[in-house]
Amino acid sequence: MKAVGSAYLFWLAAKTVLAGPPLPAKAVGEAPINLASGALLLLINPKTWAMALGAASSFSKLVSNPLTLGAILAVVFALSACSSLMIWVLADGLIAQSLSADWHLFNGIMAILPAASVVKYWV
Numbered sequence: 001m002k003a004v005g006s007a008y009l010f011w012l013a014a015k016t017v018l019a020g021p022p023l024p025a026k027a028v029g030e031a032p033i034n035l036a037s038g039a040l041l042l043l044i045n046p047k048t049w050a051m052a053l054g055a056a057s058s059f060s061k062l063v064s065n066p067l068t069l070g071a072i073l074a075v076v077f078a079l080s081a082c083s084s085l086m087i088w089v090l091a092d093g094l095i096a097q098s099l100s101a102d103w104h105l106f107n108g109i110m111a112i113l114p115a116a117s118v119v120k121y122w123v
Contacts (some may be wrong), residue, residue, distance in 0.1 A: 001057075002121050009114040012047075017111035021103045047120030052077075054121070 033041070042048055054072055063069045097105070 001050060001053050005046070005054065006121060008046050009118050013111040013115040016107055017116075019107055037042065044078045 052073070056069065059073070060066075061071060064119075065071070
């Protein structure tokens, strides 16, 4: 799973660095995806599976009951997701303004981050 997850993150980094400029914003009246579509997207996302299986295997020795491990991981992932989403929401306006001219730099940084995160899996 580590190898597949690492390969996917490198592929994602390559796609990000080679991506073109950002697309124009959606029309104001266009609705976002619904909860069911978001949940389905989460279930088919390979990054989700790599993270969940990696965390479960890394921390499985800490508790004797798999339900306890699942509950702990659920709380940790929920808190991490909420804090991460809050940062992205707050930074969205700043990022959108700066992307008009420097999208190459932004794509490069956003490609380096997942590629660099692979190092921690193997060290």
